[in-house]
Amino acid sequence: MSDYTITNISDKIDLRPIRDFAITLPQIRKPETDLSTDPEQREIQTKYYNDNNATKFLAFGDDEDVKHLFKDFHKAINLEMISYCLIYQSPGTFTGPHYDTFFGYCDRFGIDRKYAPHIQRHVVFLDEWKWGQIFCFPTSVYANWRMGDMITWPYKTTHSTATAGLAARTALTVTGIDPDVWRQINA
Numbered sequence: 384m385s386d387y388t389i390t391n392i393s394d395k396i397d398l399r400p401i402r403d404f405a406i407t408l409p410q411i412r413k414p415e416t417d418l419s420t421d422p423e424q425r426e427i428q429t430k431y432y433n434d435n436n437a438t439k440f441l442a443f444g445d446d447e448d449v450k451h452l453f454k455d456f457h458k459a460i461n462l463e464m465i466s467y468c469l470i471y472q473s474p475g476t477f478t479g480p481h482y483d484t485f486f487g488y489c490d491r492f493g494i495d496r497k498y499a500p501h502i503q504r505h506v507v508f509l510d511e512w513k514w515g516q517i518f519c520f521p522t523s524v525y526a527n528w529r530m531g532d533m534i535t536w537p538y539k540t541t542h543s544t545a546t547a548g549l550a551a552r553t554a555l556t557v558t559g560i561d562p563d564v565w566r567q568i569n570a
């Protein structure tokens with residue numbers, strides 16, 4: 384069994400304007416790293432992953448200069464309470480091993496953390512795969528993606544990423560709740 388599932392959304396939305404904005408991130412944002420709540424992962428990340436090798440440039444969908452990019456995105460994915468994050472990963476850098484708790488997402492939208500396992504996160508690749516770019520899971524590695532490929536994985540699956548080639552990688556995370564689950568939460 385694979386650690387992740389893949390679909391492609393290129394036929395539902397034009398990703399080029401989003402990609403073109405993501406490419407500008409090193410000029411307009413500061414680096415931010417992703418930290419886990421797991422003690423072992425935190426220790427390893429703090430010891431070995433730093434500003435030099437874990438550089439990530441992020442932009443969030445509700446940032447004033449980003450909002451306009453996502454006005455039609457609901458046509459590509461059926462989720463409620465969607466949150467977007469653009470990621471630019473420079474060559475020679477990693478996202479250290481971690482899993483996503485979604486606690487920050489729950490707190491931001493006022494959702495009880497007990498619903499965190501029902502939150503979905505999808506990673507959309509904004510450009511064609513280039514040599515050296517990898518997405519690591521506990522029993523497999525994802526690479527060779529196409530622009531518009533979108534992957535997701537079960538809650539608390541550990542993952543890490545690397546751009547170990549010559550070209551930067553741009554990606555978009557889309558986080559939200561299945562409409563049926565959202566109705567149940569609000570019933």
Ligand SMILES: [Fe+2]
Nearest residue numbers: 481482483542
């Ligand atoms: Fe993650």
